[in-house]
Amino acid sequence: MEEINGASRDYCDEDNTQYPCNPDKGYYGQSIGFGGLNSPETVANDPLISFKTALWYWMNNVQPVISQGFGATIRAINGALECDGGNPATVQARVGYYTDYCSQLGVAPGDNLTC
Known part of the structure; x- marks a missing residue:
C-alpha cells in the first residue's frame, strides 16, 4: 500500500493476469523491454525506460478516451x-x-x- 497525495492506493491487483503484480514491489510489469515486475525502480532511473513507460501508459489508457x-x-x-x-x-x-x-x-x- 502506497500513499499518494494523502490517499492510500494499492497497486497490487491479484486478479490482473495480463500484467501480474510482484507483492514485494507493488508495481506491475509491462512488456516494454525491461524487467518491470521485479525492478520497477528502473522507470525512475533510466530516461529511455521512463519515456517508454509514459508512452505505453498514454497509448493504452489516455489516448483511447481523448475524444470524450x-x-x-x-x-x-x-x-x-x-x-x-x-x-x-x-x-x-x-x-x-x-x-x-x-x-x-x-x-x-x-x-x-x-x-
Missing part, C-alpha cells in the same frame, strides 16, 4: 485521486490551466472538462 473530453483524460491519468470528489480543488486548477493554454493557443477547450 479533458475530464476523461484526468480520470484516465489520476482516477480516484482527483475524480468523483477525490480532490475537486486540484481538478478545478487543472481545468483552469488547460483552458488558459487553450486560450493562448487559440483553440476551443471542448466539452466535458471535469471528471
Whole structure:
C-alpha cells in the first residue's frame, strides 16, 4: 500500500493476469523491454525506460478516451485521486490551466472538462 497525495492506493491487483503484480514491489510489469515486475525502480532511473513507460501508459489508457473530453483524460491519468470528489480543488486548477493554454493557443477547450 502506497500513499499518494494523502490517499492510500494499492497497486497490487491479484486478479490482473495480463500484467501480474510482484507483492514485494507493488508495481506491475509491462512488456516494454525491461524487467518491470521485479525492478520497477528502473522507470525512475533510466530516461529511455521512463519515456517508454509514459508512452505505453498514454497509448493504452489516455489516448483511447481523448475524444470524450479533458475530464476523461484526468480520470484516465489520476482516477480516484482527483475524480468523483477525490480532490475537486486540484481538478478545478487543472481545468483552469488547460483552458488558459487553450486560450493562448487559440483553440476551443471542448466539452466535458471535469471528471
